[in-house]
Amino acid sequence: MSEIQAKRRAGRPKADEAEQKRQRLIAMALEEFAHMGFRAASLRDIAEKAEVSSRTLYNYYPDKLALFEACLDYSGRQIQPDLPHLEGDLHSRLVTYATEMQRQLFPPLSLQIARLIYREGGDFDELRQISRIQFERYQVMPVVSILEGEGMAEAASHPIATQFVVMALGEWQRRLLLGGEPMTDAEMRAHADLVTTIFLNGIHSTL
CATH class of the missing domain: 1.10.357.10 (Tetracycline Repressor, domain 2)
Structure with a gap:
């Protein structure tokens, strides 16, 4: 296996993991917005329910509107x-x-x-x-x-x-x-x- 192929294969789990985190964030955010409304929805609560850090959430979505x-x-x-x-x-x-x-x-x-x-x-x-x-x-x-x-x-x-x-x-x-x-x-x-x-x-x- 070439070095380039090895790097590509090694990178796939990280990409898959990142997409899974994003999907969990979306799922939990939909639930939070649906039940709490936009004004009262808490980004911290969404991050906790999605089992990611607040920093990770903000890396994906800089504010509540973007989410x-x-x-x-x-x-x-x-x-x-x-x-x-x-x-x-x-x-x-x-x-x-x-x-x-x-x-x-x-x-x-x-x-x-x-x-x-x-x-x-x-x-x-x-x-x-x-x-x-x-x-x-x-x-x-x-x-x-x-x-x-x-x-x-x-x-x-x-x-x-x-x-x-x-x-x-x-x-x-x-x-x-x-x-x-x-x-x-x-x-x-x-x-x-x-x-x-x-x-x-x-x-x-x-x-």
Whole structure:
């Protein structure tokens, strides 16, 4: 084995360990933010629960806002399905995507993080800015890709994709703000199908 290969192999456990630490930090931070809110969340408590030093936490994330942004980025990547595996015609792909968005946003932890943003976004404009970026990146842009794949012009695809996402998440948002049980898989798909039908064909198609 060459010296270079030996160094590469020796470096892998350290890289794997660092990634594991980062994943624990994100997991514990999500729990802390969800239960305590942004203002009251303690970076020291997060570090203790993740079994890392405060210094290690700050090496990864210099402040609470950076850690919260990393948490939303992680959550956003869970929401976005693997687009190449969306099959069928445009209607079917949009229904699948809308259903998946709802499914990923209804678990209790996701709902608590969303309520945090609604509750504290007025006091921390940075929270709204971060949330807006994640919304664009992980919810709107995949729909832009779907629509442009169907030949829609780039200039039109973004506002239309945004409208679709807003429609698709309307029932989730209603239950988030006003209360109500999480939707079942069947309800999510039925809602996604209705929204997609109206989106593509207009309200007359449902009469």
